[in-house]
Amino acid sequence: MKRVVVTGLGVVSPFGTGVKAYWAGLTAGTCMIRPLSLIETDGFRCRIGAEVPEIAGGSRRRSRADRLALLAAREAVDDAGLGKRERLDTALVVGAVGGGMLEAEAWQWTRMRTGTERDPGIFRSVLPYSHAETVGHALGLGGPRESVVAACSSGAAAVALAADLVADGVVPYAIAGGADALTRICYMGFNALKLLDTAPCRPFDRDRRGMSIGEGAAFLVLEDAEMARARGVRTYAELRGAAITTDAYHPTAPHPDGDGMTRAMREALRRARTAAHDIAYVNAHGTATPQNDRIEARSIRDVFGDGRVLVSATKSMIGHTMAAAGSLEAAATILAVAHDLVPPTANHETADPDVAFDCVPKTARDVGVDVALSNSFGFGGQNVTLVFAKS
Amino acid sequence: MTHGGARIAAIGLLTGFGHGVEALPDDAEGAAAGRDVVPIATPPVTGDRFRRATRECVLGVAAVDAALRNAGLTRDDVRGSDTALVYVTAAAYGAANRTFAGAAGGPLHFPYTAPSAVPAEVAIEFGFTGSYVILIGGSTATLEALWHAASLVRRGAAARALVVAVETFAECADLYARARRLLARPLVEAAACAVIVPDAESPAWQPAAGAGPLDALARRRAGETLACGPLVALALGADGRGPAAVTGYWRGRRTGLGWPATSAI
Numbered sequence: 001m002k003r004v005v006v007t008g009l010g011v012v013s014p015f016g017t018g019v020k021a022y023w024a025g026l027t028a029g030t031c032m033i034r035p036l037s038l039i040e041t042d043g044f045r046c047r048i049g050a051e052v053p054e055i056a057g058g059s060r061r062r063s064r065a066d067r068l069a070l071l072a073a074r075e076a077v078d079d080a081g082l083g084k085r086e087r088l089d090t091a092l093v094v095g096a097v098g099g100g101m102l103e104a105e106a107w108q109w110t111r112m113r114t115g116t117e118r119d120p121g122i123f124r125s126v127l128p129y130s131h132a133e134t135v136g137h138a139l140g141l142g143g144p145r146e147s148v149v150a151a152c153s154s155g156a157a158a159v160a161l162a163a164d165l166v167a168d169g170v171v172p173y174a175i176a177g178g179a180d181a182l183t184r185i186c187y188m189g190f191n192a193l194k195l196l197d198t199a200p201c202r203p204f205d206r207d208r209r210g211m212s213i214g215e216g217a218a219f220l221v222l223e224d225a226e227m228a229r230a231r232g233v234r235t236y237a238e239l240r241g242a243a244i245t246t247d248a249y250h251p252t253a254p255h256p257d258g259d260g261m262t263r264a265m266r267e268a269l270r271r272a273r274t275a276a277h278d279i280a281y282v283n284a285h286g287t288a289t290p291q292n293d294r295i296e297a298r299s300i301r302d303v304f305g306d307g308r309v310l311v312s313a314t315k316s317m318i319g320h321t322m323a324a325a326g327s328l329e330a331a332a333t334i335l336a337v338a339h340d341l342v343p344p345t346a347n348h349e350t351a352d353p354d355v356a357f358d359c360v361p362k363t364a365r366d367v368g369v370d371v372a373l374s375n376s377f378g379f380g381g382q383n384v385t386l387v388f389a390k391s
Numbered sequence: 392m393t394h395g396g397a398r399i400a401a402i403g404l405l406t407g408f409g410h411g412v413e414a415l416p417d418d419a420e421g422a423a424a425g426r427d428v429v430p431i432a433t434p435p436v437t438g439d440r441f442r443r444a445t446r447e448c449v450l451g452v453a454a455v456d457a458a459l460r461n462a463g464l465t466r467d468d469v470r471g472s473d474t475a476l477v478y479v480t481a482a483a484y485g486a487a488n489r490t491f492a493g494a495a496g497g498p499l500h501f502p503y504t505a506p507s508a509v510p511a512e513v514a515i516e517f518g519f520t521g522s523y524v525i526l527i528g529g530s531t532a533t534l535e536a537l538w539h540a541a542s543l544v545r546r547g548a549a550a551r552a553l554v555v556a557v558e559t560f561a562e563c564a565d566l567y568a569r570a571r572r573l574l575a576r577p578l579v580e581a582a583a584c585a586v587i588v589p590d591a592e593s594p595a596w597q598p599a600a601g602a603g604p605l606d607a608l609a610r611r612r613a614g615e616t617l618a619c620g621p622l623v624a625l626a627l628g629a630d631g632r633g634p635a636a637v638t639g640y641w642r643g644r645r646t647g648l649g650w651p652a653t654s655a656i
Contacts, residue, residue: 001546096527097505101488128506129481129528133642144596145644146535147527149506161524164542170596185491189501246476246523248514251444252502260520263472379502380511382523 001167005235005391007228008080008221009331010072010177014050014214014318017071019079022218022328023335026343027364031317033200033212039102039184046196049182050214050319063100063125065217066134068324069179072217073135076175080221081233084140091143091171092136093162095154095178096128097323098186105184128323131179143171149323150244151378152285154178155218156326160242160384162222172227177219177327186322187213193252195289201320203286203313203345204293204359206352211287214319218327220334225391235391237337240371241272247381254292258299260383265303265373268385274371276304279387281342281372282357283333286313287320296375297355304357310367312360316346326376330386333374337388340368396593397541397552399585399650402626403457405450406581406613407431410457412626419614423577427568429614430561431580440515445503447483448512450582451557455513458553458584470518475549477524478510479536479556481617481641486562509557521549530606530620530639534648537621540587541594552587556618579614583622592651599638599647606638625650 011018014032015025025032032050041047058067073092082090104126111117125134129147136145144165150157155178162176190196190213197210228235245267247260254261269276282304285296300311314329315321321328336342341364348361371389378384407429408414408422416422423429433446434453441449459469484506491504502508507525514523522543526532533556540552560567560578567578602610609616609624616623621637628635636649 127481127527129532129642132528144535144646146532148525149527150523150525151505151507157524161539164539168542170538185488185501185504189491189504192501244523245472246511246514246520248518248520250515251508251511263520378507379505380507381514382507382511382525 003225004163004166004222004239005225005228006220006237007223007233008076010075011218012068012072013216017056029344029346029362031200031346033319038182044191046198063103065179065181066125068217069131069135073219076219076221087140088142090141091165091174092141093146093158093176094132095148095158095323096131098180098183099128100125101183102181150382153326153376153378153382153384154323156376156384163239166222172224174222175219178323179217180322180324182215200347201288202347203288203316204355205348206350208288210289212319214321216321216324218331237334237388238391240389241268241387243267243385245383249381252379254295258295260381261299262302264383264385268387272387278371279373280369282311283329283374284311284313285375285377286315301356306356310342311357312345330374333372334388337369337372395591397544397587398590400588401458401462401586403454403584404626407579415612428560428564429577429579444512445487447509447557451509451513452516454582454584458586462586472521473550474519475522475543475552476519477536477540477554479526479532479618481529483557483559529617529641531641531646533618533621534639534646544587544589554585557582558617558619575615577614579616581616581619583619594648594650597647597649599645603636603638
């Protein structure tokens, strides 16, 4: 098995385009959850979310999600310095959920309301694998091309699967991440399930009332460590271990004891040959729903014990970006390792007695982070844990 | 514990033509008799738990049951974290999304708009709690799924892995009619499951300039089954005579995966 390192990062987030904007926003603790403009919110209980403010460039014939994916993937590839020759040996694994649903919804609703149709070309990019096709074609990636759909853990699952391709020697390089645009179906669905807070979400806060939705994309370049050394490129971190488990409990709700979450963390640590006490920071899934946070907090306590590990929730600032969440949070975790700086949990006002760790409220924490862990959990009990370490 | 490789121990197959390769006609196009879509009968299921589950979920469960029967395994044999589940589909979530977007579904149907609803229901039904992978795409995605399943078994991350594929078309037949030039006909609904177990040798990626003989045979006898195609091809090639090579083609890309001689099903 080959060691896998991260040599490139690319992000489009509600803070804007680029890794710099993302890291600056996260470490400042700025909450980007605001009134939505992208979709109609009249009549809905919750009317806020975290939108990407401006998508720089990209053909408007592509779906919004495809454009988010391409921008982030291009930044990652450029950051890693992958030339045309390397790209031919590069795998692409993309986590996706909504695909081009935003545009498909507009088509369907127009059709239903008026009986007329506009631009059937949207069907080219409506399905979730469109992101992989768009990115793979535009960047000339010649290796395996996979689309992973694991609900809210899709982006993290993509990273874990891409790491297997590199570790097993199938390819020396892989681009992995996730992308999602806001969609009405997602907004309506979570509203209908009453899972959205009417105020910006407050992960791990005693008074949390639900999640906020968001959008974005993030990609990592994973590389065989020997190859990275031979190329003489900078490495952000080593992806030391990963694990994916399932709860087999309920189509939506997590296992009440956090069984699958706990097994994902323990298995990832086992594969990383890392002890729990070596973990300085956990980037939590932290959706801010009463149920998720309670169960995740319990699982983290089961794995790490009381009090010592720092835990923060990126979703407090950029909302739940669905398929992108796992890779955006992986990027935050990698940057925390690279900069020895733990991003905070925004909007955290009141400690929850059931949460047995330091949530890094509001202000980033300047501490040594040699090894960190990123959790992502999805509908149907799809649990992914990634372990990153200084390289 | 790591192994040298992995092989396919059994495949369970349901198509619009019936159960198993025995039900496949010699000529799917002729058997379709002009139908664009050959639907699959929804298997009967018992229990209140499936009251909201989509047709796709029930088909996934039935495919796993068929594969376990063919492998001589019981549900108790595969329950727990030693069994990995790898699911793949290109189309088996369109109906759920259309229903929900068209306001015919209530909030409790929202979770079924996700492609991951099928493997979630399969995992719950059989108690699979181990490694879990969901890929979207046509037959190339199935080859990736088979490779990941073999890799999980080879690395000792699972004692066995199930690759499950489900494809349904009937509810969105009018939309597929618009994409006539993109997909072959007839579109044949299918659900399949391959049981991957440890063995001495591993599958390997192979260059594929064109459709291999097994894929051509699968297409001729089963029609267009998208992600189920490679599993149909492997089931048809399960005659024990030698290596089985399958190819996949999906939206401009073709890949090939070869299973060694010891992998006869």
